[in-house]
Amino acid sequence: MLQRIVLINDKYGGFGGTEEYINSLARLLDPLGYETSIIYGKKYPKNFSNPLIREFRLPFLKERYAKAKPYELAKLCGYINKIRPDIVYIHNIFDYRIITAIRKAHLGKIIWYCHDHFFYCLTELKVFNDRQYxxxxxxxxxxxxxxxxxxxxYPLRDLNLNEIFLERKKLLESSSLFDEIVVISKYMESNLIKNEVPKEKINLVPRQVYIPEKIERKEEGKNILYVGRVVKEKGVDHLIKALEFIYCNVKLTIVGSGDAGYIEKCRFLAKALKGKKKGLEIIFTGQKSHREVFEFYKKASVVAIPSLWPEPFGVVAAESLAHEVPVVAYNVGGIDTIIKDGETGLLAEPRNIKELGEKIGYLCSNKEESRKMGKNGRKFVKLKFDPQKHVDAILRLFS
Incomplete structure (x- = not known):
């Protein structure tokens, strides 16, 4: 019998991890007899389409700090009534009014996927300038x-923080309206429990990861790869500074876009370091498609993840291992879900730039050990994060 699922998210298309997940889930559910719809706020690129997903756009869903008006909520409920879903699967929605309206409009099961720290952190990043939080x-x-x-x-100090705090508290309280809650790391589970989200509703589900059938390695020299947003919380400046503690000629490729001012700072650091270290290459590629990123994985000796903020999971780490590329990362958040220190990569103490550099240098200089960790990593990802395992777990929540 045909089952209908509606996904509700702020964005749709090719934005980031959540949007990639939505498209991937539709592909996995289609052969199982599910009809997928999405209600979203903003699409990029504008001509993006997925033949497996019916689209319904409501611009107010894209706003992080807006308070949904009654007529907007009525439109949302109207779409839900039109779709008549068996399951409502909520992703990045930031207004308790929306969640309350969905609960009133839909008598069936409502599932929430907690992607990040928005519900329980005003800055969304859960990190101080100088330490973890x-x-x-x-x-x-x-x-x-x-x-x-x-x-x-986002700049918050000029906003009414007391009002934002009260809104966020109500948003957190609205989690009681969900039938099931999905998290993809024990770290995220612990944060929800710490914030008094009902433990019995939380489900630790293995995140699905794209795993290429065949591995085609094109490694040349000692190539360090960074993939992700180029912003302060991602620690790209730490990675550039860490190159000073690598005592062999390496090439660092930074793939991603981000904050213009921060990127300029990183370019300045890179230029200064290249002036001191002969033979060092540092390349900024800008934003690349998923397909293009996979080509970079093929050429990488090691992937570096110098995040300062506590990564909820670490999709880049999992993708790297799926391509048999070992990872060196700061040990923050849920990153240890993927990186088993000394087995699938190496973990460094958060903000210890010297240790980060030395561990990257170790894998660049010890090819046999690096390949062993890469192969271990691919086996681990196939065992734990095969897409079918994720679908099986989600279907159990649907039933």
Missing amino acids: ELPLGKHCITNIQAGRCIER
Whole structure:
């Protein structure tokens, strides 16, 4: 019998990890008799389409800090009534009013996938400028932002922080309206429990990862690869500084776009370091498609993940291992879900630039050990994160 699922997200298309997940899930569910629809706020590129997904656009869903108006909620409920889904699967939705309206409009099962820290962190990043941050959402968050202690994804100090705090508390409380909650790392599970989300609703589900059937390695020399947003919380400046502690000629390729001011800072650091270290190459490629990124994996000796913020999971780490490329990363957040220190890569103490550089250099200089970790990593990803395992787990929640 045909089953209908509607996904609700702020964005649709080729934006990032959530949008890639949505398209991947539709492909996996289609052969199983599921009809997939999406209600979203913004699409990029504008001509993007997936023949397996019916589209319904509501621009107000794209706003992170807007308060949905009654007529907007009525439109949303109208679409839900039109689709008549068996399952509502919510992703990046940031307004408790929307969740409350969906619960009133839909008597069936509602599932929420908690992708990041938005529900319980005002800055969304859960990290100080100088160290990690582990406390749950509270009034202290306002004080820390006002004092400039937090790395901020978006400028917050000029906004009404008390109002944002109250909105976020209500959003967190609205999690009680979900029938099931999906997380993809024990770290994310622990954060929700710490913030008093009902433990019995939380389900640790293996994230699906694209695993190429065949591995085609084209490694040339000692190539270090970074893939991701080029922003402060991702620690790209740490990675560039870490090259000073690598005592062989290497090439660093930085794939991704981000904050223009921060990218300029990283380019300045790169230029200064290249002036001191002869034979060092540092290349900024800008944004690339998933298909293009996979070509970079083929040529990489090691993938570096110098994140300062606690990564909820680490999709880049999993993709790297799927391509038999070992990973060196700061040990933050859920990254240890993927990187088993000494087996599938190497973990460095967060913000220890010297240790990060030395461990990257070790894998660049010890090819046999590097290949062994890469092969271990691919086996691990195939065992734990095969797409079918994710679908099986999601279907159990659907039933």
